[in-house]
Amino acid sequence: MPEKAHEKTLAVLGVTAASQVSGLFSELAATAANELGRVDSRDLFEKFRVEWLGRKSGVLTLAADNWLKQAAPELKPAVGQELNKFKRDLESLMAARLAAIESGSDDSAPVRDRVDLSLPGVIRPVGSRHLIRQVFSEIEDIFVSIGFSVVEGPEIETPYYNFEALNIPEFHPVREDMDTFYLELPKGAPGPLLLRTHTSPVQIRTMEKRQPPVRVIVPGKVYRRDNPDATHSFMFHQIEGLAVDSDITFCDFTGTIEYFVKQFFGPSVKTRFRPSYFPFTEPSVEFDVSCIFCGGGGTGAGGGSCGKCKGSGWIELFGAGMVDPAVYGFVNYDPKKVSGFAFGMGMDRLAMLKYGIDDIQVFFQNDVRFLKQFP
Ligand code: DAH
Numbered sequence: 001m002p003e004k005a006h007e008k009t010l011a012v013l014g015v016t017a018a019s020q021v022s023g024l025f026s027e028l029a030a031t032a033a034n035e036l037g038r039v040d041s042r043d044l045f046e047k048f049r050v051e052w053l054g055r056k057s058g059v060l061t062l063a064a065d066n067w068l069k070q071a072a073p074e075l076k077p078a079v080g081q082e083l084n085k086f087k088r089d090l091e092s093l094m095a096a097r098l099a100a101i102e103s104g105s106d107d108s109a110p111v112r113d114r115v116d117l118s119l120p121g122v123i124r125p126v127g128s129r130h131l132i133r134q135v136f137s138e139i140e141d142i143f144v145s146i147g148f149s150v151v152e153g154p155e156i157e158t159p160y161y162n163f164e165a166l167n168i169p170e171f172h173p174v175r176e177d178m179d180t181f182y183l184e185l186p187k188g189a190p191g192p193l194l195l196r197t198h199t200s201p202v203q204i205r206t207m208e209k210r211q212p213p214v215r216v217i218v219p220g221k222v223y224r225r226d227n228p229d230a231t232h233s234f235m236f237h238q239i240e241g242l243a244v245d246s247d248i249t250f251c252d253f254t255g256t257i258e259y260f261v262k263q264f265f266g267p268s269v270k271t272r273f274r275p276s277y278f279p280f281t282e283p284s285v286e287f288d289v290s291c292i293f294c295g296g297g298g299t300g301a302g303g304g305s306c307g308k309c310k311g312s313g314w315i316e317l318f319g320a321g322m323v324d325p326a327v328y329g330f331v332n333y334d335p336k337k338v339s340g341f342a343f344g345m346g347m348d349r350l351a352m353l354k355y356g357i358d359d360i361q362v363f364f365q366n367d368v369r370f371l372k373q374f375p
Contacts, residue, residue, distance in 0.1 A: 010066075249339070253322060291312075318343055
């Protein structure tokens, strides 16, 4: 079709017989369909609409002016019919195109824009579980195998659960160790609230909900106002343990802890308890394990004293004890009828010992070179 044929009359185009008319329109239709095929946005659609259907100088208007109005009388019926048909067809093509643009499913997009299913896919590397998560699972598995279940509690706590109900009244000196993050609350909000300093509050929450026997472990994050260094972080992980029943003895306590430690570090480690103090246990102990680096001899690889246990042969692992009867008072258990034990372990520390990591910060730096070593 001559370019811009619609700007010329039929006479100029040399169309003199009705039989030539339909060819003229099918060429116009092909041009329109071709252009419409490249329209893939609302903006382009609008441009296309003005170009073809615009009242003043749209292709259709010009075709009506130059072809129909000025056609010889014997050609007029054919031209009129073709023009109407062309308009109807164009409008329905445009409606379909607009619908496709709006729904985003552009079926009739040019081939270059379509998805080629034969191309290789995008390979996204699969990550692995963080070492802290892995060690949580290891510890959970050991305790679950001897009848404990896993519970969790909130990281934002009230002072009642974090302190008072654990037999740590206001102004008790141990609060000093836990000098911590209180939340800034809007005026009038009930409070105060703080980021929990240990997982021990979940002991209280669990006993409030359940009657003995209770056997739970509580993995989770805890927060303290510690400056970051190789062994401190303002956020770290603990696993709390609690067992309460009608007849739990100190022997059950030591047996359980020893079982855990041997499962976790291997059967050859030795264990010991030292007297300690926690407000919510009585008696309280610190639990030590024979140094896993020097085998408990206290001598390092070079012959000097072992750097990890400072030559003592022992490594402090965690605090524990028999639940203080005062705690039962806060959860309406009868201290004459029940007894139990509790422990709280620093997870990051356990993971560092077991996997020979000497800086706690690597857990939180998300450096894949570190993470990849524990697939
Ligand atoms: N909550 C203590 C802390 O974070 C750890 C602890 C010690 C937990 C003795 C216990 C326990 O359950 O019996 O320092």
